[in-house]
Amino acid sequence: MSIHEYVSKGAPANAHWIGVVTDTPNSTKARLAASGLEWEVDKTIIGLEMLFLVRLPEPSSEGFLSIGPEVLHAIRDGHGAVIERPTSFLDAISLGQGKSLDEATAATFANTDARAAEVALENMSEGPVRELVRVYLESISVVQSQHGIRGNGERTLTFISHFWELGDAGVTERFLQVLPKITGKSAASGGLERSAKQRPQFEARLSALECRVRLRR
Amino acid sequence: MQGNSAADWLEDYDDVPLGKVEAYWIELPVEQGIDPHDAVTRANLAGILVFRTKRRGPLFRTTFPVEGVDHEDDQDWSTDPEVRADEELTAALSWADEAVLAVEWVVGGRAELRPYPTVLDSMKFVRSKTANGAEVIASAINKPANRRMLLDTDHEILQLYLKQFANAQRKHGMGDSPERTRKYLKEFWSLGDVGAAEKYVEDHEAPNIDNSLDWVTAAEEG
Incomplete structure (x- = not known):
């Protein structure tokens, strides 16, 4: 399942988050803003890097192990689309x-x-x-x-x-x-x-x- | 895991430094009714990273990495690739559960954050007709002479314990003296502030008397 398919299922009641540290915060922010994922940014800047906290669109008791890396690679690295082709x-x-x-x-x-x-x-x-x-x-x-x-x-x-x-x-x-x-x-x-x-x-x-x-x- | 100290539960915490390893963060399990402010205090004392969200309350960083979960090669894995994949997933889920439980346990007040501050043993208390034992101690540790004897972290931790004990004593109408309260604090310190207070309640709760029981009949029945 792709990220946008997970997001379209709706926010789970109880979820894990992942922390995303990136030195390209603008790209990360743009991907997050478009994705529909729930996220926040830690305003404490670590050197040139920024910490984003992203809520996984999957209950913590189910497939978070697979969705975690998928969201990380898409949001931090740009590997994998965050929305369907517009x-x-x-x-x-x-x-x-x-x-x-x-x-x-x-x-x-x-x-x-x-x-x-x-x-x-x-x-x-x-x-x-x-x-x-x-x-x-x-x-x-x-x-x-x-x-x-x-x-x-x-x-x-x-x-x-x-x-x-x-x-x-x-x-x-x-x-x-x-x-x-x-x-x-x-x-x-x-x-x-x-x-x-x-x-x-x-x-x-x-x-x-x-x-x-x-x-x- | 050995012992019940936060250090034992979080022995892997330095293996996933922020900025080097992406890890999972957890929300407070709402069903456990943990006070978020106290949870954050415990996390800060234990060295668990905290992030305060706008909508979901505080988040706590676990030691479970998002990627790069290393499985030990000397495990007795199946030679069948599909079965092995299942075995590795089960192992990863088990690791994840443990990592999440460790943080929940510590921020939930069920682990010892620091050793019992023995300086408390030498403090004298002034009993009160209105305040319960824990409240008397809480008042005592804030008096300048006593406060100076306590490290800031010990003072902060004591306040956590005394809050739990004071609530328990108030709720259950327990009129224990400050000296007996201190004795319990010390004896069950290792259970964490919430754990120790629960143990206190368990040991002090009045028995549930069955007033409908016919004693003679019960005695004859043996």
């Missing part, structure tokens, strides 16, 4: 519309296919689904930036929509697998990890965003 939302994104984004607030790398999709995303109504789609775009743009993959956003959105159930990180990993066919070259090993070390500009933007989130709270 088909109508994705279909309604109109490409080619919208102004360019402020580099300080954009989630995606400039000059990527994902960036074009994010520009179009800005015209959609604000809300948790929009922010979740942004997390998917952010993730895949890391790889696209490294390999110079540009476009109008259509192929990224189609790819994300098709592999939605894998979660944002899962979609990006799937993209990495198909990358050699796209570029005609063999994929660099540890693509995501290496790109994380080579993206100081992105990290600086992320840190700035996180600081603003903390100050707002």
Whole structure:
């Protein structure tokens, strides 16, 4: 059963929670906000990490052992979708519309296919689904930036929509697998990890965003 | 588990450091009627991590990890993969139960948080006509001269015990002296504040006299 199927069953009377410590709190928060799960955040920040407490959508006397890791991987790591594919939302994104984004607030790398999709995303109504789609775009743009993959956003959105159930990180990993066919070259090993070390500009933007989130709270 | 101290129940607690291992947290079992404030006090004294939610009361962190449950290789596992999977699940559930029980036991007031503060033995009490034995002791430990003799943690723990004893004595109309109350506190300290008070009630409750019983008949029946 997927997370959204568990959530749709309704909140159990007695449940366990899991603690999720993450150094990417914005992505975690976006996944949680969209998921329908009950959650809270501990405002004590441990270094650059934040602790989220997430209530499992399953009674404590039953399958919490299997749902616990599933929720953890989806919420913390982006492996596994937290909601069903938002088909109508994705279909309604109109490409080619919208102004360019402020580099300080954009989630995606400039000059990527994902960036074009994010520009179009800005015209959609604000809300948790929009922010979740942004997390998917952010993730895949890391790889696209490294390999110079540009476009109008259509192929990224189609790819994300098709592999939605894998979660944002899962979609990006799937993209990495198909990358050699796209570029005609063999994929660099540890693509995501290496790109994380080579993206100081992105990290600086992320840190700035996180600081603003903390100050707002 | 050996003994009934919180340290025994929570001997694995340092194996799952926050930030390194994701673990399960539990809500207070509502059916047990545990006072959330007292539960949090006990948790803090025992080193159990607490998170106060807005809607569900306090959460307490267990030692059971969300992932990476290691099963011992020297166990007598089945060679059949399906059977082995069932056996591992049963073992994991058993571990989970134990981890949850450990925290529930401690925050529920059934484990000894710290040794009995022997300084209490030397305190003198002033009896009262209106206050019960536990209330007299509670008043005594707050007098400056006595308070100075107690460590902060011991003072906090004593207040937990005395609250339970005072409630028991009030509820059951028990007029024990502070000296006898102290004696019971000391003797059953290891049961935790709730456990010790329950034992006190059990030992002190008036017998249920059957006034309808014909004594002669009962005696003749042997």
